[in-house]
Amino acid sequence: MLKRILLFFVLIAFFSLTLTAQTPKSHWVDSVFNAMSTDEKIGQLFMLTIPAHATAEVIQGIKDDVKTHDVGGIVFQQESPYHQAAVTKLLQSAASFPLLVGQDGEWGVSQRVDSTIGFPRPLVLGAIQEDSLIYRMGRETARHMKLLGLNLTFAPLADVNNDPQDPLISYRSYGENKVNVANKATAYMRGLQ
16 A cells, blocks of 8 residues: 555656656747747737748838737748748848748648649549558658748648539548548648658
8 A cells, every 4th residue: 555655656746747847948938938028929929921922122021020020920922942941041030039931731832832843632632542642742741841941831721522612622622521531631740740
């Protein structure tokens, strides 16, 4: 009985230490967050859209907003790889806090970045029997994202295509079978991680 009580207290002590221990990264995040003003914290909730093939004047305006309002991130619409990487670097250098950089990537970075490798649309991928291929596509997409300085993709779309006439879903869905859609979306997400 005494051994069980002792084991119980040892386990409680272990789990309480584990739950309260911080990694160096989380300690850094907490220290930065606690040093932010209320306006800076509010600014971190916003992401600015970089319009398709943005001009130097538009980029300068976004850079000014990043500096002035301490925005949390940027979202690219349509770019060339070189220009997107250059704009990301420019805006990161203007930011007080690291920016979250994102874009749509349901069929890889080619959805928003020209002259990059394009993967099949999700509707085509829904017919693939082997989900490990979709996982590998997710891994390759993550590698491309890293090269471009992206750390967030608004993908995969996990909608079930239950209305073939809906132009917003159609080829962006893995199909009409909810289990197949869930499996394919999960495989892609795991690959992205």
